[in-house]
Amino acid sequence: MSEQTPVMEKRPRALSCIQPTGIPTLGNYLGALRNWTQLQDEMECAFAVADLHAITVRQEPAAFRKQIYETFALLLALGLDPEKNVVFVQSQVPAHSELMWLLSSCTAFGELSRMTQFKDKSQKHADNINLGLFGYPTLMAADILLYQADYVPVGADQKQHVELTRTLGERFNGLYGETFKIPEPYIMKACARVRSLQEPTKKMSKSDENVNSFISLQDDEATILRKFKRAVTDSEACVRYAEGKDGICNLMEIYAAVTGKDFAAIEAEFAGKGYGDFKAAVGEAVAAELKPIQERLKTYIADKGELERLMKQGADKAAYVAERTLKKAKKKMGFVQV
Ligand code: TRP
Numbered sequence: 001m002s003e004q005t006p007v008m009e010k011r012p013r014a015l016s017c018i019q020p021t022g023i024p025t026l027g028n029y030l031g032a033l034r035n036w037t038q039l040q041d042e043m044e045c046a047f048a049v050a051d052l053h054a055i056t057v058r059q060e061p062a063a064f065r066k067q068i069y070e071t072f073a074l075l076l077a078l079g080l081d082p083e084k085n086v087v088f089v090q091s092q093v094p095a096h097s098e099l100m101w102l103l104s105s106c107t108a109f110g111e112l113s114r115m116t117q118f119k120d121k122s123q124k125h126a127d128n129i130n131l132g133l134f135g136y137p138t139l140m141a142a143d144i145l146l147y148q149a150d151y152v153p154v155g156a157d158q159k160q161h162v163e164l165t166r167t168l169g170e171r172f173n174g175l176y177g178e179t180f181k182i183p184e185p186y187i188m189k190a191c192a193r194v195r196s197l198q199e200p201t202k203k204m205s206k207s208d209e210n211v212n213s214f215i216s217l218q219d220d221e222a223t224i225l226r227k228f229k230r231a232v233t234d235s236e237a238c239v240r241y242a243e244g245k246d247g248i249c250n251l252m253e254i255y256a257a258v259t260g261k262d263f264a265a266i267e268a269e270f271a272g273k274g275y276g277d278f279k280a281a282v283g284e285a286v287a288a289e290l291k292p293i294q295e296r297l298k299t300y301i302a303d304k305g306e307l308e309r310l311m312k313q314g315a316d317k318a319a320y321v322a323e324r325t326l327k328k329a330k331k332k333m334g335f336v337q338v
Contacts, residue, residue, distance in 0.1 A: 011042070011043050011044045012042075012043045012044070012150040012151060013043060013044045013045070013046070013147060013148060013149050013150050013151070013181075014039055014043045014044070014045045014046070014149055014150065014151040014152065014153055014186065015045070015046040015047070015048070015143065015144055015147045015149040015152060015183075016032070016036060016045075016046075016047055016048075016152060016153045016154060017047070017048040017049070017050035017053070017090065017140075017143055018033070018047075018048075018049060018050060018071060018074075018075070019049075019050045019051075019053050019054045019071075020049050020050070020051050020054055020064070020067040020068045020070070020071035020072075021054055021067065022067060022206055023070065023074070023206070023216050023217050023218045024074070024206065024216075024217055025194070025204050025205070025206045025214045025215060025216055025217065026194055026204065026214070026215035026216075026217065026254070026286060026290075027193075027194035027195075027203065027204035027205070027214065028155075028206075028217075029217055029290075030192040030194050030254065030257045030258070031155050031192065031193060031194060032153065032154065032155050033078055034078070035153060036078065036080060036153060037078055037079045037080060039153060040080060040081060040084055040085050043150075043151065044085075045080075045084075045085040045086070046085065046086040046087075046088070046147050046149075046318060046321075047075055047080055047085060047086070047087050047088075048087075048088050048089065048090045048143065048318070049068055049071045049072050049075070049088070049089045049090060050090050050140075050143070051064075051068050051089055051090050051091045052090050052091050052096060052097065052139060053090070053136060053139060053140070054067075055132060056121075056130065056132040056133040056136050057121065057125050057128065057133070058125075058128060068089060069301065069304065069307055070297075070301060072087070072089060072307055072310075072311060073297055073300035073301045073307055074217070074297055075087050076296070076300050076310065077293050077294075077296035077297035077300055078293060079293075079296075082310050082313065082314060086314055086317045086318050086321070087310070087314045088311065088314030088315045088317070088318040089311050089314070089315065090143065092311060092312075092314075092315035092318075093315050093318045093319045093322050094319075095146055095319065095322035095323050095325070095326040096139065096142050096143055096146065096322070097139075097142075098326060099142035099145065099146055099322075099325070099326050099329060100135070100138050100139040100141075100142040102142075102329055102330070102333065103138050103141055103142055103145070103168055103172065104135060104138050106168050106171050106172050106175070107135070107137075107138045107141075107164075107168060111137075111164060111167070112134050112135065112137060112138070115136075115137055115160060115161070115164070116160060117136070117137075117157070117160070117161070118133065118134060118136065118137075121133055137160075137161045137164045137165075138164075138168070140158075140161050140165065141161075141164060141165035141168045141169070144162070144165050144183050145165065145168070145169050145172075145180040145181075145183075145325065146321070146322040146325045146326065147318075147321055147322065147325070148180065148181040148321070148325060149181065149183045150181065150183060150184065151183060151184055151185075151186035152165070152183050152184070152185050152186055153186040153187075154185055154186070154187070155187075156187060156193075158185075159185050159187065162183065162184075162185040163185070165183060166182050166183065166184075169181070169182045169183070170182055172329070176329075176332035176333055177332050179325075179328055179329050179332050180325070180329075192253045192254060192256070192257035193253070194250065194253065194254055194257075195246070195250045196208060196213040196214065196250075197212060197213050197214065197215070197227055197228070197230070197231040197232065197247075197250070198210050198212055198213035198230075198231070198232055199213065199232070200231075200232060200246035200247040200249070200250040201246050211227075212227050212230050214227075215227055215228075215286060217290060217293065217294070217297075218294065218297075219290075220294075221287040221291070224283050224286055224287045224290070225280065225283040225284070225287065227283075228251070228279045228280070228282050228283035228286070229276075229279050229280070229283065231247060231250075231251060231279060232247045233245075233247040233248050233251070233275050233279075234247060234248060237274055237275060239252070239266065239267055239270035239271075239273070239275070239278050240267050241263045241266075241267070248275075248278075251278065251279065251282050252266055254282055254286065255278075255281065255282045255285060258282075258285045258286055258289045259285050269281075
């Protein structure tokens with residue numbers, strides 16, 4: 001094992017990426033992003049802004065550029081330490097695109113056709129079902145395999161892509177000899193699966209037309225309180241975790257995730273109280289949790305020079321690992337290196 005691991009550290013390695021497609025929601029935060037900051041203490045971590053993935057749907061260049069800066073700033077604002085981790089922008093490390101091409105010859109048409117995200121997105125963007133959208137999982141496999149990652153912290157919706165990554169890594173290793181570490185998805189148990197505040201059986205999504213259905217990480221306190229106040233509940237007027245109470249269960253999960261309290265403690269806290277009190281408490285707890293992140297985000301966004309310096313530093317660190325893996329893969333495949 002150790003001879004194929006390019007860097008000397010013994011801690012397990014994790015890689016995850018986020019697309020620069022607008023400021024994420026509370027759902028993204030509690031479902032994944034917050035856990036990244038915990039992971040950085042346990043593992044050797046790389047976190048990237050997956051800008052190459054984002055162009056699989058049409059992006060307007062000026063807005064896209066702004067979102068790349070903002071998403072990178074967000075990673076830092078979350079508390080991901082750029083000294084301790086590799087925090088970078090995917091397109092600034094060319095090895096990603098190159099390994100994708102190499103892996104594309106190991107990816108079957110049928111495998112890509114079965115990806116649920118491809119099916120969903122090609123329905124949503126029926127006028128632009130492009131090669132990139134189809135090959136997207138192969139690029140994601142390249143991201144992961146380049147870093148010889150042990151774990152890939154992702155939400156459940158990305159599990160299928162990590163499974164494909166394993167398949168491609170194993171196939172490549174089988175064809176050309178041991179090259180890639182085979183990663184495992186790292187689905188964190190403790191994380192909440194936050195649903196829409198308006199239709200609590202649906203996942204919370206930033207692309208929802210109804211802005212009251214999601215909390216953006218950029219919403220200010222008043223907005224957060226208002227959105228929770230309007231959240232859909234039920235007519236029982238009793239805060240308890242039970243079947244048929246999707247709205248209240250969702251709010252309880254959010255409150256539990258933010259405060260660390262369990263459901264029994266939450267039920268006791270709000271026994272005899274109405275939904276109004278409960279919703280206000282959830283809103284306040286969420287606003288307090290997000291406030292320091294929002295302040296740091298503002299500071300970073302205001303300093304483009306610093307962001308660019310940190311991007312460069314991150315890209316250099318990432319390229320060091322990625323290029324070693326890429327070279328190895330090319331050599332195994334028979335490419336001539338001079
Ligand atoms: N596809 C992921 C998403 O949409 C983003 C992503 C790209 C990713 N490359 C990755 C996640 C590598 C984990 C590892 O959320």
